[in-house]
Amino acid sequence: MNFPDTAFSFTLDAVCPVTGARAGTLHTPRGDIQTPVFMPVGTQATVKAMAPFELEEMGARIILANTYHLYLRPGADIVAEGGGLHGFMQWKRPILTDSGGFQVFSLSTLNRISDEGVWCRSHHDGTPHVMNPEWSMSVQKQLGSDIAMCFDQCAPWPCSREEAEGAVRRTALWAARSKEAHAREWQGERRQALFGIVQGSVWEDLRLRSAKDIIPMDFPGYAVGGLSVGEPHGDMYRILDSLKGVLPSGKPRYLMGVGRPDNLVEGVARGIDMFDCVLPTRNGRNGTLFTPYGAVNIKKKQYERDFTPVDPECDCYACRTFTRAYIRHLYRSGEILASRLCSWHNLRFLIRLGEEMRKAILEGRFPEFRRAFLGRFSGGEA
Numbered sequence: 001m002n003f004p005d006t007a008f009s010f011t012l013d014a015v016c017p018v019t020g021a022r023a024g025t026l027h028t029p030r031g032d033i034q035t036p037v038f039m040p041v042g043t044q045a046t047v048k049a050m051a052p053f054e055l056e057e058m059g060a061r062i063i064l065a066n067t068y069h070l071y072l073r074p075g076a077d078i079v080a081e082g083g084g085l086h087g088f089m090q091w092k093r094p095i096l097t098d099s100g101g102f103q104v105f106s107l108s109t110l111n112r113i114s115d116e117g118v119w120c121r122s123h124h125d126g127t128p129h130v131m132n133p134e135w136s137m138s139v140q141k142q143l144g145s146d147i148a149m150c151f152d153q154c155a156p157w158p159c160s161r162e163e164a165e166g167a168v169r170r171t172a173l174w175a176a177r178s179k180e181a182h183a184r185e186w187q188g189e190r191r192q193a194l195f196g197i198v199q200g201s202v203w204e205d206l207r208l209r210s211a212k213d214i215i216p217m218d219f220p221g222y223a224v225g226g227l228s229v230g231e232p233h234g235d236m237y238r239i240l241d242s243l244k245g246v247l248p249s250g251k252p253r254y255l256m257g258v259g260r261p262d263n264l265v266e267g268v269a270r271g272i273d274m275f276d277c278v279l280p281t282r283n284g285r286n287g288t289l290f291t292p293y294g295a296v297n298i299k300k301k302q303y304e305r306d307f308t309p310v311d312p313e314c315d316c317y318a319c320r321t322f323t324r325a326y327i328r329h330l331y332r333s334g335e336i337l338a339s340r341l342c343s344w345h346n347l348r349f350l351i352r353l354g355e356e357m358r359k360a361i362l363e364g365r366f367p368e369f370r371r372a373f374l375g376r377f378s379g380g381e382a
């Protein structure tokens with residue numbers, strides 16, 4: 001018996017008549033999430049260098065954690081004993097967990113894939129593990145996330161059409177098993193929403209095939225997987241265009257692993273509601289900062305006596321309080337505060353970008369917002 005996900009619903013608040021960009025509200029038992037939304041990545045039950053109260057201050061309303069990582073360390077049983085992810089990391093708002101499939105391929109030292117699942121060796125200590133839909137649903141229940149992802153197969157890029165077809169077939173097989181295992185895990189208890197994932201790499205007909213496999217399984221939300229894996233942005237946008245009229249309009253759409261500010265704007269313009277990416281914190285740790293004109297690398301000598309904020313338009317703690325010269329000094333001195341301030345700014349930049357796109361869509365001026373933002377943002381170094 002499949003429990004209705006009554007604790008979850010999605011309201012479309014406005015749709016841009018020109019582009020189809022959407023402003024919505026995802027209602028969850030732990031609070032509402034207004035979309036478009038950028039979700040900070042907290043792989044090992046922490047958004048690197050940020051404390052929960054700081055995430056709250058910068059406007060984070062949902063964060064991510066990783067099933068694969070937490071299963072291997074500290075162990076899902078320890079997280080469960082600690083009160084699940086919400087108790088363990090003291091984050092009271094919604095949490096989304098990835099299913100582990102993608103990480104197995106990107107991190108494990110050795111892996112064998114079959115329809116049963118994935119046999120792999122831990123990238124920590126080489127111990128053998130079998131990961132499959134049943135394993136993933138059990139671990140995501142122990143973690144207690146509010147949104148879980150189906151166990152899928154994300155084809156690498158580039159890959160052959162046959163490889164992409166195989167991933168589409170297996171992803172459908174595993175989606176059905178994920179749904180069954182998820183309903184068994186949550187029988188009669190507080191529910192967790194399970195999102196489906198569409199694969200198909202850069203072939204539009206395979207994307208359509210995957211959508212036709214996954215959508216009838218009636219998930220409360222759908223992710224576009226298999227992108228942001230090295231393919232040109234043009235291919236990403238073409239695939240999103242091909243899915244725009246196919247994914248159910250009344251359900252949230254999540255583009256996994258994306259992305260740079262311009263990718264977020266172009267994704268929203270193609271009907272995407274939710275995004276995640278490690279860029280803000282990863283770039284933050286190496287001193288690369290988002291600004292409306294592109295990325296600034298704070299370690300450059302040109303900022304040595306630059307006593308202006310990183311981004312004068314930004315309302316984050318780092319930009320309100322410190323100058324580029326000071327943050328450059330911290331970075332070059334190897335001070336921990338450099339990583340914290342740069343991560344803080346980059347996270348706020350993307351969270352605020354989501355807020356501003358939502359406002360533009362509600363006010364009927366998204367095309368103008370998109371043109372103005374992309375006109376200034378160079379993508380590379382500012």
Ligand SMILES: CNc1nc2c(CC[C@H]3O[C@H](OC)[C@H](OC)[C@@H](OC)[C@@H]3OC)c3nc(N)[nH]c(=O)c3cc2[nH]1
Nearest residue numbers: 041042043064065066098102154225226227228256257
């Ligand atoms: C970068 N391009 C990127 N990331 C894709 C992730 C992983 C997202 C995952 O990406 C990191 O894990 C490695 C993040 O941790 C560092 C995770 O946050 C917890 C995040 O989980 C949602 C995908 N996950 C699944 N299950 N299926 C996908 O097709 C897929 C595609 C991605 N493209």
